[in-house]
Amino acid sequence: MRHSNCILLFFTSLVIFFPTISLSIDTLTATNSVTNDQTLVSSGDVFELGFFSSGSPDKWYVGIWYKNIPERTYVWVANRDNPLSNSSGVFKVADQNIVLLDQNQKPVWSSNITKGGNTTAAVLLDSGNLVLREAEDPSNYLWQSFDFPTDTLLPDMKLGWDLNTDLDRYLTSWRSSADPSSGDFSFKLDYHGFPENFLWDNKEIKYRSGPWNGVRFSGVPEMKPLDYLKFEFVTNQDEVTYSFSVTTNNLFSRLIVNPSGVLQRLTWIPDTKQWNPFWYAPKDQCDYYRECGPYGICDANASPVCKCPRGFEPKNLQAWNLRDGSDGCMRKTNLECMGDKFLHLRNVKLPETTTAFVDRNISLKDCRDLCLKNCSCTAYANADIRNGGTGCVIWVDELLDIREYPSGGQNLFVRLAASDLGDSGRRNALIIAITVGIGILLLGGVAFFIWKRKRLQRKRKPGQKGLHERSQDFLLNEVVISSKREYSGEKSDELELPLFDFDSLAKATDNFSEENKLGQGGFGCVYKGGLVEGQEIAVKRLSKNSGQGVEEFKNEVRLIARLQHRNLVRLLGCCIDMDEKMLIYEYMENKSLDSVLFNKERSSLLTWKRRFNIICGIARGLLYLHYDSRFRIIHRDLKASNILLDGEMNPKISDFGMARIFGNDQNEANTKRVVGTYGYMSPEYAMDGLFSTKSDVFSFGVLVLEIVSGKKNRGFYHSNSELNLLGHAWRLWKEGKGLELIDPVVGSSYADQEVMRCIQVGLLCVQESAEDRPTMHTVVLMLSSETATMPQPKTPGFCLGRSAVETDSSSSKQEDQTFTVNQVTVTMLDAR
Structure with missing residues (x-):
């Protein structure tokens, strides 16, 4: 018993x-x-x-x-x-x-x-x-x-079609990190034509991998066989499938479509005990499907990113000049069929191939001959790039979704009228003669201009300049010419930023009327406007008495004109007329994040799903600035009022007047001129003038906690303590009451794990030591993956003690400001 x-x-x-x-x-x-x-x-x-x-x-x-x-x-x-x-x-x-x-x-x-x-x-x-x-x-x-499959492709698992049973294996995202039901995004292989993969957002294509060229997908130049990771693509009468295998024990790798619509390859390394990001897409503006329209070529390292190949011109020149290349390009000269030639494009992602013709058994020369014989053929390329290239792919429709890479793409031969290639010797000789003639005329004109200018200077009093001449000097010497200088060892292309005249902007904004005023800051005012063609714009007019002056204006023109990302506001042009300096942006229907988030009447528009999408969008934009743009950019003034929202509440980072370029090997810089907004500045920046990507990460962390709570960090004080928002969030986290931080207007329609993950990410970003804060690479991974391992946060900076300045003080105000950093009082003079 x-x-x-x-x-x-x-x-x-x-x-x-x-x-x-x-x-x-x-x-x-x-x-x-x-x-x-x-x-x-x-x-x-x-x-x-x-x-x-x-x-x-x-x-x-x-x-x-x-x-x-x-x-x-x-x-x-x-x-x-x-x-x-x-x-x-x-x-x-x-x-x-x-x-x-x-x-x-x-x-x-x-x-x-x-x-x-x-x-x-x-x-x-x-x-x-x-x-x-x-x-x-x-x-x-x-x-x-x-x-x-659900959302994950494992080693030796096939993505694609069993043609005998008509079985289609594809990935579908989770609805959210806490809801495994089928989400909006799917990754599917289309076996028609020359097979390739597509990332779908419901019924719209978001990203295309390009076809398999024997070594990798044409649109994934980073895809290289490794000792521990092998890729395989099979296409025959029985199946069209893609798979991968891992050859090392205790190393796990998986390909997923996350709930945010990002395709990720993650690898688990036992030593680090976390999932490490190996690759992801879409990663930049050119990864998005048909970004530059038919025949347009997208180059993420150019500004603007869209360009037309030789023999083509923008189909919609007005939209093209405003950096909207979605209408693509059209031929300058109609094809002649038998007399046509081919333009050789190198290092490109092949155009969409679902309707292409493929013959894997003929040479590239035979492919060219076959294309010439078919008057409908628009381009050709090798089907397999191994061993010098074999096989043939022929396009008979418009060429869609072409992208150019610095290296790693493949060759594409685009059909052109012979006259557009300029093969004729007589034509070349004529061009040379004309060029020489124009050169002589230009030299004569320059000599006359210099003589005339010196003559005028002798007549003018010392130091005197005309208003028109001063504005032209500013434009030529400070904006356009500077665009030709070298930044971080990389030579920049000349800016192609449209110039607007003052009268057209005055007309567009009803002479800068109060009714069209969208907001005001230290730089001046922003007005809503409408061009004659119907496009809505936002005009940022620099005030003559602004604390943010010429330097910030030039900085914004130099930087943002080169930046292209869906989560960065788009600069359409500028205006320099006498003493007037204006920047023209795309119009954002919902204005700035702070005008919605901190507004009792409008904050209910921000459901949790929208708040989470805003957090992820800001993170992706900041990741682009720090790592994926052609320059490493430190924003230095990331805050709610500098996040703009479009009609669908998608976030776009704006205001690059304070931003700075870092070299590729530069991690930190020092300044005696501290700029930014109190409440968002990291401790090392506010106290010692040290700024880096980690100071932007701190500002992002503050933003995350503000978005979750609906409260401002600066101006928020807990009723029973001296804590600001960071300190309040930190206390709730330590007590296991993190969910109490969420804005009550959100209601109950949120996933607990997703909210807690955002709070944890926010607290990790605002840790006092810059070394403890994650990079934006890690932040994006933590936000997008419900399985990412996250460390426990340490004490935030700026979390103890009340600021001695009760009003919301921005660095744009040139006056002494006193504030507290973890109970250490600091006074900043002329803090900008």
Whole structure:
């Protein structure tokens, strides 16, 4: 009796202290099952299958995750769109199928096959594949989870088509990090024409990989075989599939589509104990589908990013000059068919190939001849770039979504009328003669101009200049000429920034009327305007008495004209007329983030989904500035009023007057002129003038906490303490009450884990030591992946003590400012 009691006590203890028990088997038969308190484990202890709840207690799923990775990472979900209402489900083999039954024994999900044999068994393999097979023939899979992916592609798992069964294997994102149901984004392989992959946002294409060229996808130049990572693309009469394999033990790699619509390859390295970002897309403006329209070429290292190839011109010149290249390019000269030539483009992503013709057995010369014989042919290229190139791809439609790379693309031959290539010797001689003649005339004109100018200077009093001459000197010497200088060792192209005349802007803004005024800052006022063509614009007019003057204006023109990203505001042009200096931007319907977030009447427009999208958008824009743009840019004044919102509440970073360029090997700089806004400045910048990417990260962290809470960091004081918003958030976090920080107007329509992840990211970004703060690469990964491992935050900077200045003081005010940094009082003179 005593022995029986001991056994009972032992099993009772197991239930209490180990509520989920891993079965010592990897196989399910008709005689066993998995319930909520059990899991199935692969034979090598790599993967585990069981029940889980994510974000909601009344939604339960059966999924597969890595067994020995501390941060649970799901790779497959059986009933993602049909959850159980509670944990009382059963996962088993019945009627020769794998089934999931609810508490009433009704089927919720099934493998749903009809060809099963007499005896079947389900096995969880070390690859993460759950297979159903006959007991008599274990190698014959009747069904496998690899054929029905969720958001993850694992090694040796195929993406693409089984042409015999018409089975399409593709990835679909989770709805959110806490909701595994099917989201808006999917990654699919199109096998038509010359097969390639597409990232879809519902029914719209967001990104295209380019076709497989024997080595890599044409649009992924970073894709190189490594010792531990191999890629394979198969195309034949039976299948068109892409897969990858890992050759090193204890190294895990996966390709996912995250809920934000970003395609990511993540690699788990045991030494770091975290998922490391290996590659992601889309990463810049040129990764977005058809950014430059038909025949347009996108180059992320150029400004503007869109250009027309030789023999083509913008189809919509007005939109093109305003940096909207979506209408693409058109031919200058119609094709003549048999007399046409070919323009050789190098290092490009091949145009969209779903309607292209492919012959893998002919040479490039035969491909050219074949294209010439077909008057509808618009371009040709090699199908395989290995061994000098083999095979043939021919396009007969418009060339769409071309991108140019510094290296790593491939050759494309675009059909042109012979006259556009200028083959004729007589034509070349004529061009040379004309050029020489023009050169002589220009030299004579310059000599006359210099003589005339010296003559005028002799007549003018010393130091005197005309207003028109002063404005022209400013434009030529300070803006355009500076665009030709070298930044960070890289020679810049001349700016192609449209110049607006004062009268047209005055007319567009109703003579800068109060009714059209959008806002005002230290620089002056911003007005809404409308061009004659109907485009809405925002005009930033520099005040003559502004503390932010010529230097900030020039800085903004130099920098933002070269920056191209969906989360950066687009500069359309500038105006310099006598003493007037204006910048013309795209119009943002919802104005600045602070005008919505901190406005009681409008803050309810910011649902949690919108707030999260704004946080992620700002992070992607900042990542572009720090790492992916042609220059490394430190913004130095990131705050809610400098985040603009378009009609769909998408965020765009603005106001680059305070920004600075860093060299590729430069990590930190020092300034005696501290600029920025109190409440957003990092401690090392405010106190010692040290700024770096980490000072921008600090400002971003403040923004995150403001977006979550709906409260300003500066001007917020907890009723029972001296804490500002950072200190208040830090205290709630330490007490395990982080969710109390969320803005009440959000209501209950949010995922707890997503909110807590944002708060944790915000606190990591505002840590007092710059070395402890994450980079924006890591921030984007942490925000976009529900499985990313995040460290615990340390004490924030600026979290203790009340500022001695009660008003919201910006550095644009030239007066003494006193504020506290962790109980250390600092006075800044002329703090700009």
